Amino acid sequence: MPAYEYICDNCHHFFSVRISYEHYGNQPVVCPQCGNAMVTRHIGKVRMSHSDDARMQLFSELADARKMEGVDENPVEIGRMMRRMSRESGAEMGEQFNEVVDRLEHGQTSADIENDLPEPD
Numbered sequence: 180m181p182a183y184e185y186i187c188d189n190c191h192h193f194f195s196v197r198i199s200y201e202h203y204g205n206q207p208v209v210c211p212q213c214g215n216a217m218v219t220r221h222i223g224k225v226r227m228s229h230s231d232d233a234r235m236q237l238f239s240e241l242a243d244a245r246k247m248e249g250v251d252e253n254p255v256e257i258g259r260m261m262r263r264m265s266r267e268s269g270a271e272m273g274e275q276f277n278e279v280v281d282r283l284e285h286g287q288t289s290a291d292i293e294n295d296l297p298e299p300d
């Protein structure tokens with residue numbers, strides 16, 4: 180399960196929460212210090228040392244990309260965006276990332292691709 184880092188908008192407490200991919204984005208996150216639900220996701224440096232981390236990073240990129248694109252998902256656009264992001268970050272995203280981008284660029288939806296990939300956890 181990936182850990183997401185947050186900063187509380189109220190008391191600025193920095194904390195991390197483990198959220199399964201399934202729940203990420205629709206599970207409320209509450210500050211453990213003051214109980215405030217207004218928190219901001221802290222996007223840290225991508226850790227690529229562990230293959231599971233890389234995979235979970237990939238899943239959250241997909242989720243974020245889908246939110247940015249809205250309901251009318253255009254896989255080709257998302258694929259291009261992800262390829263551009265990986266080029267700009269200079270990080271080696273690995274075989275699976277390239278495969279996902281490739282599938283997106285051929286018009287597969289991120290939901291289809293997620294179903295094909297092995298379950299995280």
Ligand SMILES: [Zn+2]
Nearest residue numbers: 187190210213
């Ligand atoms: Zn707080």
